[in-house]
């Protein structure tokens with residue numbers, strides 16, 4: 001099971017809150033162990049998340065099915081494994097580098113849109129949602145900016161409503177069971193929102209496929225091909241948990257492994273281009289499968305980063321000292337120029353990175369994740385067993401606020417991520433992107449995008465707020481949000497010379 005003895009230090013490993021959840025009625029014999037740090041040890045999370053066996057998501061993820069089909073987030077077994085191998089290279093660092101200018105130009109565009117809010121209290125989340133969708137369309141989906149319109153905003157709003165429906169389906173008996181759900185107004189609402197969501201993603205896919213076939217008929221096959229890229233990428237064994245822990249006690253994932261095997265790729269490789277190319281040359285991916293992955297990437301890539309950036313902006317608006325340090329770092333990098341950020345600049349944004357990490361600690365956009373264990377899990381000390389079929393819920397939000405790990409856990413302190421602090425912490429004490437073989441495939445994309453976007457905003461605006469974090473009304477939805485809206489004020493910084 002890959003448990004390292006160093007983590008088995010206490011005889012009382014878990015007194016996991018054994019909870020018969022409301023949904024036990026439907027899943028006979030299903031027990032849900034609610035794991036959180038107060039009662040357990042991080043290594044139990046490691047056993048589950050780092051395992052190559054317990055890869056299956058809990059039954060509740062099925063509510064995503066009408067939306068995401070059998071895409072990467074919810075699929076399991078061989079299908080998940082194969083698709084993960086296909087999709088992970090699309091998030092290779094060399095590919096991400098080619099996206100930096102798109103991050104820049106979209107960040108500039110949002111600056112222009114934000115200008116109309118100067119001097120008012122407003123909700124920044126809508127802006128973050130729209131720019132995030134636009135960025136995904138242009139990067140991962142490879143669409144042309146010129147073809148975009150207000151669809152991104154409508155898509156983002158429909159996603160928010162769908163998350164709300166899925167969330168309600170997990171705890172409301174009338175919505176939990178399909179035969180009852182089918183007769184509700186919520187089901188009709190779901191159809192409407194899915195119409196908007198699938199309307200956009202189907203169009204993106206159709207247009208891309210048409211262009212690909214046109215290029216093909218004209219004799220152009222993009223180079224290098226997807227096959228060449230895959231062939232150059234050392235066959236990673238890191239989806240195997242035990243190999244992963246050999247790499248680094250705190251575990252990395254297949255994304256790190258891929259960047260070590262630099263494929264020297266220069267072409268702008270949109271994820272969707274790769275999927276379509278692959279379906280042409282290699283093991284067949286059906287149109288349906290590609291569509292499911294498009295829906296998955298569009299959802300996972302958008303709502304999470306929109307919430308992450310909005311929390312980060314609100315925190316900087318409250319903590320002026322932190323904002324000032326971020327600004328000074330930007331000044332040191334850019335001087336008086338308002339040029340676009342380069343990839344090298346983002347590497348220099350070390351303080352901003354700590355601010356983002358700390359923000360994701362206090363307000364992890366995905367506040368809980370859940371797995372269904374595929375075989376009995378023996379907890380070495382105490383002789384406890386988590387039986388096969390159990391749903392294990394990992395409360396990221398709670399783990400991130402344990403005083404044993406983070407002194408003053410509710411205080412926003414970017415220095416929690418100084419190298420000397422992080423190196424002494426267990427990797428599983430910080431899991432905003434989950435961890436192990438099923439960790440977030442877009443982690444590096446998200447961090448790079450957040451840096452460029454937040455740097456552009458802070459270089460252009462003072463962020464202000466009269467609130468404190470105690471005023472935040474957190475909404476523990478599928479994605480963590482503020483029910484009271486991500487309210488702040490902006491004021492232009494002195495215009496700088498071009």
Ligand code: HEM
Pocket residue numbers: 072073074084140296297300301302304305308364365366368369370431432433434437438439440441442443445446
């Ligand atoms: C701040 C931003 C983000 C956060 C906090 C985040 C967090 C997460 C978490 C916690 C998971 C595991 C979910 C679970 O097990 O239920 C996950 C999975 C995933 N994420 Fe992200 N994510 C972010 C951004 C992105 C981006 C930008 C993309 C793509 C462009 C992306 C694509 C995915 C995919 C495809 C999965 C499923 C991976 C698999 O099961 O193999 N995410 N993410």
